Amino acid sequence: MADMQRVIYFIQRPHGMVTPDAFEIREERVPRLTGDKDVLVETVYASVDPYMRGRLSAGKSYTAPFAVGQPMAGAMVGRVADGGRSSLTAGEWVFGSWPWAEYAVLPETSLRRLDPSLPPTTALHVLGLTGLTAYVGLTKFGRPQAGERLVVSGSAGSVGSLTVQIGRLLGLAVYGIAGSDDKCQWLEQQMGVHKAFNYRAADFADALAAGLQEGVDIYFDNVGGAVTDEVLRHLNPHARIVICGQIALYNQDKPAQHRPLFSDLLISRAQATGFIVGEHQEEFPKALKRLQSWYRLGQLHAEESIAVGFDQWINAFLGLFAGANRGKAIVQIKDA
Amino acid sequence: MADMQRVIYFIQRPHGMVTPDAFEIREERVPRLTGDKDVLVETVYASVDPYMRGRLSAGKSYTAPFAVGQPMAGAMVGRVADGGRSSLTAGEWVFGSWPWAEYAVLPETSLRRLDPSLPPTTALHVLGLTGLTAYVGLTKFGRPQAGERLVVSGSAGSVGSLTVQIGRLLGLAVYGIAGSDDKCQWLEQQMGVHKAFNYRAADFADALAAGLQEGVDIYFDNVGGAVTDEVLRHLNPHARIVICGQIALYNQDKPAQHRPLFSDLLISRAQATGFIVGEHQEEFPKALKRLQSWYRLGQLHAEESIAVGFDQWINAFLGLFAGANRGKAIVQIKDA
Numbered sequence A, B: 001m002a003d004m005q006r007v008i009y010f011i012q013r014p015h016g017m018v019t020p021d022a023f024e025i026r027e028e029r030v031p032r033l034t035g036d037k038d039v040l041v042e043t044v045y046a047s048v049d050p051y052m053r054g055r056l057s058a059g060k061s062y063t064a065p066f067a068v069g070q071p072m073a074g075a076m077v078g079r080v081a082d083g084g085r086s087s088l089t090a091g092e093w094v095f096g097s098w099p100w101a102e103y104a105v106l107p108e109t110s111l112r113r114l115d116p117s118l119p120p121t122t123a124l125h126v127l128g129l130t131g132l133t134a135y136v137g138l139t140k141f142g143r144p145q146a147g148e149r150l151v152v153s154g155s156a157g158s159v160g161s162l163t164v165q166i167g168r169l170l171g172l173a174v175y176g177i178a179g180s181d182d183k184c185q186w187l188e189q190q191m192g193v194h195k196a197f198n199y200r201a202a203d204f205a206d207a208l209a210a211g212l213q214e215g216v217d218i219y220f221d222n223v224g225g226a227v228t229d230e231v232l233r234h235l236n237p238h239a240r241i242v243i244c245g246q247i248a249l250y251n252q253d254k255p256a257q258h259r260p261l262f263s264d265l266l267i268s269r270a271q272a273t274g275f276i277v278g279e280h281q282e283e284f285p286k287a288l289k290r291l292q293s294w295y296r297l298g299q300l301h302a303e304e305s306i307a308v309g310f311d312q313w314i315n316a317f318l319g320l321f322a323g324a325n326r327g328k329a330i331v332q333i334k335d336a
Helices: A051-055 A120-124 A129-141 A158-169 A181-190 A204-211 A225-234 A261-267 A277-296 A310-322 B051-056 B120-124 B129-141 B158-169 B181-190 B204-211 B225-234 B261-267 B281-296 B310-322
Strands: A004-010 A023-029 A038-047 A073-082 A093-099 A103-107 A149-153 A173-178 A195-198 A216-221 A235-243 A271-274 A304-308 A328-332 B004-010 B023-029 B038-047 B073-082 B093-099 B103-107 B149-153 B173-178 B195-198 B216-221 B235-243 B271-274 B304-308 B328-332
Touching: A004 A310, A038 A093, A038 A120, A051 A310, A073 A103, A073 A120, A093 A103, A093 A120, A120 A328, A129 A158, A129 A216, A129 A235, A129 A277, A149 A158, A149 A225, A158 A173, A158 A216, A158 A328, A173 A181, A181 A195, A195 A204, A204 A225, A216 A225, A225 A235, A225 A261, A235 A261, A235 B261, A261 A271, A261 B235, A261 B261, A261 B271, A271 B261, A304 A310, A310 A328, B004 B310, B023 B310, B038 B093, B038 B120, B051 B310, B073 B103, B073 B120, B093 B103, B093 B120, B120 B328, B129 B158, B129 B216, B129 B235, B129 B281, B149 B158, B149 B225, B158 B173, B158 B216, B158 B328, B173 B181, B181 B195, B195 B204, B204 B225, B216 B225, B225 B235, B225 B261, B235 B261, B261 B271, B304 B310, B310 B328
Parallel strands: A149 A173, A149 A216, A173 A195, A216 A235, A235 A271, A304 A328, B149 B173, B149 B216, B173 B195, B216 B235, B235 B271, B304 B328
Antiparallel strands: A004 A023, A038 A073, A038 A103, A038 A328, A073 A093, A271 B271, B004 B023, B038 B073, B038 B103, B038 B328, B073 B093
16 A cells, blocks of 8 residues: 555635636645544545535535635545454445545544445445435425426436436436437437437427427426526426526526526426435435335446546546536546 | 496507506496396405416416406405395495406305405405415415514515514514515514515615525515515525515516526525415415404504595506505495
8 A cells, every 4th residue: 555645635716617726636645544443445436526516616505615725525435445443344345425535544433334235336326325316306305296297407417317217217207408419319218218308409498398398297407507497488387396406507607697487486386496415314214225126126227427547536527517427427546 | 326337358468567558448238137146246346466467468377368358357345236036135245256347247156245344355355365375375385483584575565564464473583675665664663574675775685685694584475586586695594485476577578587596595405486375275264264363353454555446446456566555455446
């Protein structure tokens, strides 16, 4: 094991589109075990997520901003390098949250041992917070009834690609919105989406209107912005809107202007709910059981876009805002 | 009783601000009793309501559009002129919905006999759909907890002036928004509003920010538009927004643009629900009991702006969109 490691620091708040100069890679000593139950973990897979963009800004958000001058941090899957006096032993796979670094020392209580019968990366998406976000958001706030029409924006993304599949498994007619014809084709051919719309196409608004003639009962929104403006024209009475993300807005320095969405809500007597999954932990055991069951039966496909190498970490994060990923964006730091 | 009467017809759909030329007053014969249980009613008090503006347009709305070439229609309180073979007798006060006319013939089943111990106009507001809208909207979708902060837009209007009072009676700290300093003063001095803000004041946004430093737990929105854009900057976590009306938008031919309100909902994990009271009739008995109790005890003040005379009918309706009314706007057609 090396003495030195690389760590990604957050060095300045971006204005508008986040760029590489918000970050700096530094070399520093690998930390040592100190506490009684501390564990040294080697980072193997790192999650990069759109919500992290919110933490780069100092404004009001649902998570605390990252401090400038501190390392970035997020969800990780790693291997125990040194279990110390904990109950973990070297080589075991663990899930946790730690800095964007090759190694981290963490209290044993902050780590979860992974089920060796499942691929380790699934803890970062289908069987982790991504899957829980899709399942809890759709079921708790979407309140789906079989036969209803579900529209998912950002449907080729991490949460979106699971939401469309869960919608299909719950008996919904599922419509997807994504940013390329390739993604739309993949959604229709592989993800069970009835019809997918490319929001970058010149005729997007017309295609959506033509495709959604029977209206929208549930809109699971990962995107916001102009896409949401169009979808809200097609709400059915008593539609439910699950506001999960607004990635279209995260890099706007000055927010764009929008149609009067509350008027749409009133006309359709619709309900829009913003949620973050961490506030609904009481739902997790049941949701995870269901997700695992679907996954093991092969009914839920866990799409991954894996970027390989520490030096791809920042690019993989920035790529989220250019639509580079299909499914869950993961960075592989070490050989598995 | 006269042979001839005046009737207000809707003759052309307005674009943008509604003006008198959307209507025409015609003289025609007073209708005759025909059916077995028909009743001839003399219109005494007519309700004019913002939602009627929506019915003048042909676009998607929660109520069917008025047909061009037909009489206007709405909620009324009148006296039975001829009870025919029904159980109603001449002189009894009744509530119902009929054309904007001096007289109407209606089936007995469409009329409700008024409680003679209550002022007849209360059926048009505090003890009618207006009061029910305020109560059901605030309690069912606002889910108030004593001590929370309630903001009401359009708070000097019919629904608004009841909502602020009901909020106070439920133990909320109530903040109002209205369109003049006079209305704000009245809200603070007479309606129990903790602090009222004049949205026409040049410093409205700053005054709101200063006054709402502890945030908004419930926003009861009668107005929409720029007022709502400002209020949504101040949501507390898990705030509830009750979308009852969007009067600021009703006369816009081309909708104005807005801040990204879904981003506010996500950041605060807030919920916004559009509702119309007619879809919640299961709540009416309990709500009416509560409203009557408060009203009889003098705890709920029923503010009225009464315009007198048939020839004031159209003006009273148009005045709604200029903020002419304080409390419920009513037209008195005949001497009571």
